[in-house]
Every structure is written in structure tokens, then in C-alpha cells.
Amino acid sequence: LPDIGHGQQAQLIGTQVLPFFDQDGVHAIHRTWRTVLDEYAGERIAVAEAWTPTVERTARYLRPDELHQAFNFHYLNTDWDAPALREAIDTSLDAMRPVSAPTTWVLSNHDVVRHTTRLGGGLDRARAATLLMLALPGSAYLYQGEELGLPEVTDLPDEVRQDPAFFRGRRPAPAADAPAADAGDTSGQDGFRDGCRVPLPWSGERPPYGFGPGGSWLPQPADWRALTVAAQTGDPASTLELYRTALALRRRLPGLGDGPMTWVSAPEGVLAFHRPGLLCTVNTLDRDLAFPAPGTPLLASTPVTVNDGSAVLPGDSCTWWAI
Helix, strand or coil, rough: CCCCCHHHHHHCCCCCCCCCCCCCCCCHHHHHHHHHHHCCCCCCEEEECCCCCCCCHHHHHHHCCCCEEEEEEEHHHHHHHHHHHHHHHHHHHHHHHCCCCCCCEEECCCCCHHHHCCCCCCCHHHHHHHHHHHHHHHHHCCCCCCCCCCCCCCCHHHHHCCCCHHHHCCCCCCCCCCCCCCCCCCCCCCHHHHHHHCCCCCCCCCCCCCCCCCCCCCCCCCCCHHHHHHHHHCCCCCCCCHHHHHHHHHHHHHHHHHCCCEECCCCCEECCCEEEEEEEEEEECCEEEEEECCEEEEEEEEEEEECCCCCEEECCCCEEECC
């Protein structure tokens, strides 16, 4: 079979079935792997990176004698749209119940455009998407650098690229006015995975930002000094501290575990759902909305204003409320 790039791979998240992935015969192989895994003591899990046409097909990899979890690419490929997100969440939860596997959630990985760029709303939308993901029941996967709010690096010259897939299908970078390679890519980075693999900035004012004395294997942008770990540590408004706070609350609060989730009626463009002791609201629109304050703000991706029982939900924001 010929090589397949991400543009074609993304077609699997729909109704098409391609011969490159999700062959029925792989399940027998995974069962043998599970047998070997179960021979070892301790808590060990196997995670499927399975590109499938439906979330129901993904669930087949998680039957009790196969793997434990699978990356939820159906959720990753969902647009920042309230009805679409709700459908993706519901179908994901519904598909995993018959196999008794935890639903997983993911926004970025080493094969796709970073969600700070991909979702089209910049850092505010990316932070909101993270809090939404971390409020859902199941397991969440984080990709290195998203906790810093790193954007996709879209201007890497061909001569510095390292991705083997780029060299196998080498082609010049698209012109500035060229259309995106497919409907799911709005950054012109289809197939160019190096942009999400640029090394993390740790400290300092200029590249390689504390990465090491030998430099970095891909060049870092000159304007990343405000995104370093050192620059964000201790700043309560930073994306790094938002992640740290959200993860600490997720570990501490029973309502953010694997318990029930119930949707709540909300205005158009807003998602709202109960977890035990909590309410999560997500404004997917790019404008502020008035909303009855359901309780006390616990954590917000963008500061929320509450006056006399009424809240203003900023555009592209997510808020966790203690109720």
C-alpha cells in the first residue's frame, strides 16, 4: 500500500473506511499482547492509537481481553461548536459503556496541529477547551507544551524539518495565499508535523530557552520568552498555573472523577453540565453572555464577573462552579 499522510488519515474520522487502518485482524494480535501484559505484576495499561471511522469501532479495541484505553481522536477532531462538542461527548461516553472502558479525551498530540492554533480562537479558546476536557468523566491525555499554551510553529523552513513523513512525501511549503490542504486544517500545516514538535522553552530570554547547551533539534521562535516555564511559574494568570490548578482540583475533588455527568439547559452556544458538587459552563461563542450564576466560581479559563446572582461568561471561556 502507498504511504498515507495526515490529510487522508483524517478522513477516517467520518464514514469512510480505508484499508490502511482498523483491520479486523489486529484484534487477535492485541489479545496476545494483553495476555503477555497480564503476566506481569503491578498496574500496567496498554493504550491504543487507533484511527477508526467511528467511536464504536474504537470501542472494539477496549474489550475486556484487549487494550485498556484508546486515544479519542473523534473528540480531538471535533470543532469548537457547542452542539458538535455535546454530540462527541455523548457518543464517546455511550460507546465505551458496553466494554466497561473509561472514556478518554485529548486535544493535541505529536501528529496534529496544536489546539491553541487548530481551534482558531487563540489562547482563550485553548484554555477553555482544556478546562472542558478536564471536567469530563474519564481519562484526559495532555501533550507536552500545551500546558504552556504553545502555538503551532507554522513557519519552519524545509531545511530544518526532521519529520520522516515530510521527507517521504517531500513537497514545498504552501504559498501564503494557498488554501488549506483539507477542511480540518486551517493553518496550512497538513502533513507538516514538526510544527507541534518544536522543543519546550524552559527559561531565559532567547532560544534555546534553557533546553540545553547544544541547542535544540528544531528552532524555537524568538518570541517565546514569555511562554517559558520559568516565566509562567508563579503567575496566577498564566496557562501553566491554570493547568496546575485544574489538575490539582481534579485529583482532590470527587466530583471530577469517574462519577455521573448530567447536561443542564443552557443558551445557544453554551454547554452546561453537572458533576457531583460542581457545574461546568462553556461559552463557545466569541462574545460575552449573561448567565444565572449557579454557585461560586471555582476556576475559570478567563475571569468571570458575578453580580447579584448574574454572571457574565466571557466569550471562549470555561468556568467550574462549586454548587
